[in-house]
Amino acid sequence: NAGVTQTPKFRVLKTGQSMTLLCAQDMNHEYMYWYRQDPGMGLRLIHYSVGEGTTAKGEVPDGYNVSRLKKQNFLLGLESAAPSQTSVYFCASQDLLSGANVLTFGAGSRLTVL
Amino acid sequence: GQNIDQPTEMTATEGAIVQINCTYQTSGFNGLFWYQQHAGEAPTFLSYNVLDGLEEKGRFSSFLSRSKGYSYLLLKELQMKDSASYLCAAKDSNYQLIWGAGTKLIIKP
Numbered sequence: 189n190a191g192v193t194q195t196p197k198f199r200v201l202k203t204g205q206s207m208t209l210l211c212a213q214d215m216n217h218e219y220m221y222w223y224r225q226d227p228g229m230g231l232r233l234i235h236y237s238v239g240e241g242t243t244a245k246g247e248v249p250d251g252y253n254v255s256r257l258k259k260q261n262f263l264l265g266l267e268s269a270a271p272s273q274t275s276v277y278f279c280a281s282q283d284l285l286s287g288a289n290v291l292t293f294g295a296g297s298r299l300t301v302l
Numbered sequence: 303g304q305n306i307d308q309p310t311e312m313t314a315t316e317g318a319i320v321q322i323n324c325t326y327q328t329s330g331f332n333g334l335f336w337y338q339q340h341a342g343e344a345p346t347f348l349s350y351n352v353l354d355g356l357e358e359k360g361r362f363s364s365f366l367s368r369s370k371g372y373s374y375l376l377l378k379e380l381q382m383k384d385s386a387s388y389l390c391a392a393k394d395s396n397y398q399l400i401w402g403a404g405t406k407l408i409i410k411p
Contacts, residue, residue: 230401
């Protein structure tokens, strides 16, 4: 049982380049999330999805787009990367069947924009 | 605004007990989480409190006071592997999680 898998784990981009981060989960969870984690700050929600074909903006959505074409996959896109998007990105899926609605995180994708 | 406060860093000795505090201000409240995050790794779930009181799970316990907007994570019999960041997160009225910046716990032999 792989849980939540993120690819790639590391990526270096130049300003203005585009890229897509892929998140895949095999737990049949409905809800999925993309967060960014920066030093000295809490996890900040970028976008989330409550089911296949749906997406919604989080706290810091500007400069990012997402798609949830299949229930198990949640893609995060950067159309024109900026140095401010240098961060560690975490994908998470949520178990709605447990009372706590626990989040399961992927291992993270470290992105550097030069 | 919504806010979570927790200490930036704490140091403790192997075998000892440490308490990591968290205070929160959110629009509504639907529970408080603690996650553990080792350096370079993903956060992993530790505990969840929605009612006042203490929840014990092995060496780890978590306490919640809703009236005070306060929680703590208590770690007993500290081991070197407990060196990690501990993230506090509160669920607001929209069931969105508000995260603290995390407390880096350093365990010394």
